[in-house]
Structure formats: structure tokens, C-alpha cells
Amino acid sequence: MTRVRDPIHDYIDLTSVEVKLVDTPAYQRLRWIKQLGPTNLVYPGANHTRHEHCMGTCHVVGKMADSAGLNSDEKQLARVAGLLHDLGHTAFSHLGDEIEGLEDHAIRTTKIISETYISDILSDEGIDSNEINQIILGNHNLGPLVSGDLDGDRLDYLVRDAHYTGVSAGVDMGRLIATMTISDSNLVIKENGLPAVESLLTTRATMYPTVYFHPFVRGAELMLARATNHAIECNKISINEFIIFTDHKLLSELEKAGGLSQEIIRNFEKRNIVKRAVSITKEQAESSGLDKSKRSEYEDSIASKLGIPSSEIYVDIPPFSVLPGLKAKILKNNGEIVLARNLSRLVSGLYEAQFDHWRCRVYGPSNLREELKKVSEAVLGI
Numbered sequence: 001m002t003r004v005r006d007p008i009h010d011y012i013d014l015t016s017v018e019v020k021l022v023d024t025p026a027y028q029r030l031r032w033i034k035q036l037g038p039t040n041l042v043y044p045g046a047n048h049t050r051h052e053h054c055m056g057t058c059h060v061v062g063k064m065a066d067s068a069g070l071n072s073d074e075k076q077l078a079r080v081a082g083l084l085h086d087l088g089h090t091a092f093s094h095l096g097d098e099i100e101g102l103e104d105h106a107i108r109t110t111k112i113i114s115e116t117y118i119s120d121i122l123s124d125e126g127i128d129s130n131e132i133n134q135i136i137l138g139n140h141n142l143g144p145l146v147s148g149d150l151d152g153d154r155l156d157y158l159v160r161d162a163h164y165t166g167v168s169a170g171v172d173m174g175r176l177i178a179t180m181t182i183s184d185s186n187l188v189i190k191e192n193g194l195p196a197v198e199s200l201l202t203t204r205a206t207m208y209p210t211v212y213f214h215p216f217v218r219g220a221e222l223m224l225a226r227a228t229n230h231a232i233e234c235n236k237i238s239i240n241e242f243i244i245f246t247d248h249k250l251l252s253e254l255e256k257a258g259g260l261s262q263e264i265i266r267n268f269e270k271r272n273i274v275k276r277a278v279s280i281t282k283e284q285a286e287s288s289g290l291d292k293s294k295r296s297e298y299e300d301s302i303a304s305k306l307g308i309p310s311s312e313i314y315v316d317i318p319p320f321s322v323l324p325g326l327k328a329k330i331l332k333n334n335g336e337i338v339l340a341r342n343l344s345r346l347v348s349g350l351y352e353a354q355f356d357h358w359r360c361r362v363y364g365p366s367n368l369r370e371e372l373k374k375v376s377e378a379v380l381g382i
Contacts, residue, residue: 004055008160012059015076017125018083022055024121026087026112030054032246036161037092038220039211041271043165050086050093053157058083060177061145061152068145068182078145080127081135082152087112090243091250098225099232099242106147108243109136144187149327150176150197151187158204165211169203172196181331188331189340198346201325205350208323209357219273219363222314224250227264230311231257260311274314274363277372280382282320282358288381290360292317298379305375306368313372314363315380326351 002019004012014022021027030050039046061082065075088108090096096105110133113119119129134140138147145152155173162169172195179193189197211217228250231237236257245253254265267273280290295315303310326347328340341348362376376382 056156280360
């Protein structure tokens, strides 16, 4: 065992195979990828990385495996999957979600595991790399520990992100893990753990609007995405190059790309981020029939009416997806498995209110803010 000091879990003990995996180039790359992308532009302490998060996930998954009564082989499989689950993340973490034509990071993760030296390390230890991949993809009976509604990934990142951003987190992780078990291939929480589920989901409901979808951070992410997409379209960098870049390497390559990409990145590095002019609620978006596939058309139309290049306008339309954890299941004392929201008025309220903070936003130059607001509302039919 190798012991690593961690600010969230105190100590993390890694097995010999886990140490070998951490020492691979694919894993070490995660040291240079911030967990929360450009969030440190708003929360200066948010400089933690995918590297430490993956170690934390490995640790939490091991604790969950113990609570669920898994044997040592199953526990090691789940821990390795937790350790490797984010290998496919691009520079600035979820920036890859904004890059046109790029596959999901989980798929990239499985390719890295299968096509690099990692597969040989696993094979030497008698571990099937395909089985690890299936756990990461959620297609395995151990999948809920790594890719479920209340998995080790989400438990670690929620507490870790709250710690580094300074947001208060009332998560009783010990109680939550102690009341976990696996029933009929479902990761469930025993009924006496319901208060811990409520506290976790309440914290998560706070983190989404204040951290993960903070309007300033979203503006910065949109700028990074536009600079990167433009560089790829102009053949300044390739998709295959982009997926192995670290944060610093991407910024360097976008600077060298020149043109629009360089202009955007120079503004980004000065914290000269595009300003939000319009915020549209879910009800307004549905009423006006906003269509994410028409985002470029909206941007072109708004820019045309303002007489500026469309590259200066950003329309952000997030997906309407159920927040992680709101499908959590509870094992009642009588053996029945039910959704937490059917047992808790608090969780039910969080489920009903999950889109209250959803916003479609339009960003652009600060000197045109008022005019941009009027034009955007007209174009979008608000």
C-alpha cells in the first residue's frame, strides 16, 4: 500500500496496481487539467485537478464496496474503474462537451484504457480491461458504484468542489456510504440513510447555479470553446491533438493559432470575459420555441442586427436534463425499493424545482449590453 495525503479524505491508500496506473503518462496528464475548468476566474481556490479527484473517487468507491459487502476482487475492479474513469477528459475538463464532432469523454476513456500501456498493466494483474470499461460505461453490475446516481465520482467531486470553491457543503458522506448497499443491480440507500441523501441533494442543488453554471464561468467556457472550434476548423490544431492537450498546452496552441482564436485567448487570459446581456427562464425558452440546433442562426441574426461579427455573440442553451442524484433509490425497511423523491417531500421539492435556476443566456461585448439585450429578446421571441 502507498499512502497519499488528501485534504478531503485525510489519507488515501493505493494498492500496487493502482500506483502503477497512476504513474502512467495517461494518468499523469490529469495533474494538469483543472477539475472545474475556468471556474478559478470566479473562485480563486478552484485550482484542484482531475488527478486528485480520480484518486478520491477510487477511495470513495472502495468505501462503498465495503459497505455493499463486495469481495476483494470486486472491490479492486470497482476501485480501478473509479481511478481511471476520467482519463478521457480534455483540457479544461468539460470543454470537450462544447467541441463539435467530439465523442463523449467516457468513450475516450475506454479507448485510452484499451489502447495504451494501461491495458498491459491490468492484464499483468489479472484484471480484464474490457470489464473496467464496462463498469465505467455503466454496463456492469458494479457500474452503479462509478456511473450511477449516487456514485463515488459524484460523492467525491461534490465535496471536493465545495471545499475548493469555499461553498458550504452539508454532506454526511460517512452516513451515506454506511447505509449503501446493492440490491437487484441497483445501488440503493437504506431507509435510515434518507436524511444523508437529502443533505447531499440540497448541497448539489446549491452548487449547480452558484458554481457549475455560474454565468461568468459559462461565458469563459463559451470563449474557450469558440477559440478551440475555430482553430480546429482552420486546421491549426487537430481533434487528435486537442484530446491529449493539458490546460496550458491548449492555451499555448490557441495563442500560436493566431486570428480569432488568438484574440479570444488573449482576452480570456486578461479575464476580459464576454458579458451576459440576457437571461431566459425555462418557461420563456419553451414558450418561444428555442432550439439548440439553431444556436448559430440566432448568433448570426443578433450580430447582423447589431452590425458586428457573429463571433462576438454567444448564445448558450443548456440541456433540459435531470440533475444527477434526483433518481436516487431508497431500500425501505420492508424490502421495497422506491425513488427517494417518493419518500421525501424535500427530495420531491428539489426534483420539482430543479429547473428553477436553468437559464439560456446571450453574451456579447460589454459596450453593447443594453442594445444586445433588446435585439436578443426580439430575435429569440422573448
